[in-house]
Amino acid sequence: MAFKVAVVGATGNVGREMLGILAERGFPTSEVVALASNRSRGTEISFGDKILKCKVLDQHDWSDTDICLMSAGGDVSKEWSQKIGAQGCVVIDNSSAYRMHADVPLIVPEVNADAISDFRKLNIIANPNCSTAQLVVALKPLHDKARIKRVVVATYQSVSGAGKEGMDELFTQTRAVFVSDAMETKKFPKRIAFNLIPQIDVFMEDGYTKEEWKMVVETKKILDPKIKLTATCVRVPVFISHSEAVNVEFEEPISAEEAKDVLREAPGCLLIDRHEPGGYITPHEAAGEDATYISRVREDATVENGLSFWCVSDNLRKGAALNAVQIAEVLINRGLIQAKGLKAA
Template sequence: MGYKIAVVGATGNVGREMLNILAEREFPADEVVALASRKSLGTEVGYGDKTLITKDLDTFDFTGWDMALFAIGSDATKTYAPKAAKAGCVVIDNSSLYRYDPEVPLIVPEVNPQDVHGYSKKNIIANPNCSTAQMVVALKPLHDRAKIKRVVVSTYQSVSGSGKEAIDELWDQTKAVYNPTADVPPKVYTKQIAFNVIPHIDVFMEDGSTKEEWKMVAETKKIVDPSIKVHATCVRVPVFVGHSEAVNIETEDFLDEDEARDILREAPGIMVVDKREDGGYVTPVECVGDFATFISRIRQDPTIDNGLSFWCVSDNLRKGAALNAVQIAELLGREVLKKG
């Protein structure tokens, strides 16, 4: 006997990707339902070789359903997640609503699978921010070997992290550059995104950081180790899908770059592509549609005693969102619910 799975927000970018990944990974589901708001009611979405017709989230009864994968944003999640959880359905939430709740585990299965057992306090598990998820997959095996003291990360985040409207904005502005009569002013972003970079993701905070940067700090501490110091600069770039990160770490014990490369090659969820030649690294275009987090440009940082730098790339709609949620569902099923 398999699981009964609800995908909430099934018509959005992440919801559709969740359905794709459930099918690709042959998740043991006896039944899958696609849920959406009333304005999307009746929309067709793909699930493997099947087509699902979306049902109304507002009237749906979660009783008897095992897990619900939420991809609808914090405001709607605040309304519907407690209803699902109260009905006995475990919520795996992709929004930021529950990430910092001490009674809700924040899970990256390759990093802290043991924390999944904490789901029972609220019947909810949180999925981390896209930029955090790919980074901690790389940090954990290095931390286990040499204990990371400090992380400095600069991100290069694609527009898909802001949703469909942002993808359209980049596309329309790019076309407008070649059409002198066209004018596509920024709506999703504060400035033009086409042929530009914007050092601003989410709202500004009192200390000058943005909330996206704060998320990377808080989530890394919760997932990996609260003693790690993290400083982030998050930048939106004119890329459709795929987040990139330049990561610099300082460790307590010396870690040679060759050993670090070997450790990462053996780590779950990671693919090392690190040749010191033209094209011997991975870029966002190449990672789209892949499950792995790609690591390149591993090298010693000679400015500090125990420093390393590396380049980290991943499909943000997959590992940064939908894939991680499905992996949590797999972990929950395997370690806790144990059906089938």
């Protein structure tokens, strides 16, 4: 069975990655349509060995489209996702627009695939925030083993999380340092080249940023509402891949060796943990890879039943595009959707 798939926001970082991953994984497509705004009409985009020309979102007929991979931002999703879903097309939304909606499942397939069954209420499934996705992939097997009470996480998030503009700004500012050009700051609140910015998204009344809030509420929805989590999210001068320093307190005893054994067998995780120089994964090595890498697993003697570890993943893949395609694969593999073309036949 083959499905007609539309990618909304196809010219963006994540949209392009979605097209690449659909081709890489041999997703069963009868047709793939690249959609974007009017200003991107006709833009050519690669899909495997084919070239697609972008079409305009508001001119697309959704009546024969089976799956929509939505990656055009929250405002576009709020305007279009429910309209698309009402026409029988399942929307897998990469924005934050519907993540906390009571009638929309928030899915990371390795963690809570069973929750996908509720998608028919609005025909929308939400993709989590990129920093949340890799975190819960690492936490899930540990939670099953020893029950997590509390998580403290500091993120080191790449500029690609802020889109093409963020990547361009890091490149331009880095070049400016070496050629003594004027330093321009547009996308980020402060200079990002050779610097760190302890703010991602807007500040909330309690002093946390919205990115930090997302990690809290999304982890609770995906994994367990009883888990207490606090986060500090930092933008770093890295192009691709988010890193996280994670400290976890458990209800039950768990040693570092037991945690490593669990993580070695966990879906989506790859343990690289040698106690020697370079015996860990960095953002550079994770870029372009599907796994959530775990390193530096060690016991925290300052709390009872505590562990610390280092977690790295490509934010454009597992943090966004790959997770969305995996959700679509779950729908197909579980027989939850049928191609409209097959129904017509």
